[in-house]
Amino acid sequence: MNALRYDGHDLRLEDIPRPEPGPGEVLVQVQAAGICRTDIEIVTGGHGDYVAGRARVPITLGHEWSGRVEAVGEGVEHLKPGMLVTGETGIGCGQCELCRRGHYNLCPQVTETGIINRDGAMAEYHLHPAGFTYDIAGLPFDQAAVLEPATCGVYACRQGRVTPADRVLITGGGSIGQLAAQAARAFGAWQVVVTSHSRTKLELAEKLGADAALQSDDSLLQAARRVTQGEMFDVAIECSGSGSALGDCVQLVKPRGRIVLIGAAHRWPEAPPPGRIVGAELQIIGVRGSPHVWPETIELVRKGKIKTGPVISHRLPLAQWRQAFDLVQSNDPTVLKALLLP
Numbered sequence: 001m002n003a004l005r006y007d008g009h010d011l012r013l014e015d016i017p018r019p020e021p022g023p024g025e026v027l028v029q030v031q032a033a034g035i036c037r038t039d040i041e042i043v044t045g046g047h048g049d050y051v052a053g054r055a056r057v058p059i060t061l062g063h064e065w066s067g068r069v070e071a072v073g074e075g076v077e078h079l080k081p082g083m084l085v086t087g088e089t090g091i092g093c094g095q096c097e098l099c100r101r102g103h104y105n106l107c108p109q110v111t112e113t114g115i116i117n118r119d120g121a122m123a124e125y126h127l128h129p130a131g132f133t134y135d136i137a138g139l140p141f142d143q144a145a146v147l148e149p150a151t152c153g154v155y156a157c158r159q160g161r162v163t164p165a166d167r168v169l170i171t172g173g174g175s176i177g178q179l180a181a182q183a184a185r186a187f188g189a190w191q192v193v194v195t196s197h198s199r200t201k202l203e204l205a206e207k208l209g210a211d212a213a214l215q216s217d218d219s220l221l222q223a224a225r226r227v228t229q230g231e232m233f234d235v236a237i238e239c240s241g242s243g244s245a246l247g248d249c250v251q252l253v254k255p256r257g258r259i260v261l262i263g264a265a266h267r268w269p270e271a272p273p274p275g276r277i278v279g280a281e282l283q284i285i286g287v288r289g290s291p292h293v294w295p296e297t298i299e300l301v302r303k304g305k306i307k308t309g310p311v312i313s314h315r316l317p318l319a320q321w322r323q324a325f326d327l328v329q330s331n332d333p334t335v336l337k338a339l340l341l342p
């Protein structure tokens with residue numbers, strides 16, 4: 001089968017043997033696999049687990065995916081051939097203290113599909129642990145492939161304890177920002193405001209239900225005061241990875257505000273002023289992956305409370321992976337989620 005493999009230096013499409021499902025595993029014929037900033041981080045040599053030597057190579061990339069069950073291994077009851085499925089990224093050992101407490105995303109032995117020590121889904125077939133695989137019958141396969149980033153938005157809202165009383169700021173209008181904003185809306189947030197440099201992304205955020213969409217430039221502080229009637233935000237979810245956006249979050253939340261950081265790609269050229277974090281008792285909350293929120297997210301997507309379709313901007317055959325990666329790396333604001341179709 002064809003698989004997009006990273007060997008520590010280069011990415012290339014290789015012909016490798018199709019895997020067989022062992023006990024507790026499911027073999028999936030991949031329908032679509034999304035390209036994420038994390039994939040770009042890996043192939044450009046910036047991913048922490050690769051820099052530290054914890055992530056082994058070669059690896060097949062691809063942690064955002066949907067596919068049809070081709071075959072199941074021994075002991076797998078809830079999945080049958082032909083079912084449309086997707087699956088979780090972070091998979092713990094199930095034995096250690098963190099796993100026993102439910103924090104399997106933080107397991108010291110964690111494998112992350114297509115990221116750390118587990119082959120991903122940018123391939124014709126993908127092997128996944130059945131216990132981390134979900135039936136998504138009824139969803140279009142391309143929209144289903146964007147469930148993973150939607151779960152990250154839902155998990156960020158959970159970790160940020162978003163309630164109907166809260167004004168929520170989302171910094172960044174990429175696919176994660178658009179999905180996190182919809183998740184905050186689905187949590188009943190009082191107000192959802194998205195910031196971005198791109199007019200195209202701001203327009204999309206408004207179309208998808210944000211109460212306001214603000215340019216992240218010098219006018220932001222004033223605009224934020226205006227749209228919140230001077231109250232500012234209870235929760236900020238940082239989805240852009242930029243240091244200046246983190247600075248915006250620190251400035252724009254009210255005292256005791258919660259700032260949630262999604263993803264590990266944050267670059268902080270300008271460190272946030274500790275004075276405000278301490279002086280206003282701000283809480284900075286890191287989130288890794290999206291444990292425990294998959295069934296809930298699938299429900300929200302099924303009900304149309306989170307729309308994943310509008311964040312898909314490109315669909316390319318797996319053979320055109322190079323073009324797709326170039327698109328995602330470009331600064332073109334019309335590029336949101338690019339899907340590879342094996």
Ligand SMILES: [Zn+2]
Pocket residue numbers: 036037038063064149
């Ligand atoms: Zn991702």
Ligand SMILES: [Zn+2]
Pocket residue numbers: 092093094095096097098099100104107108109110
């Ligand atoms: Zn563990």
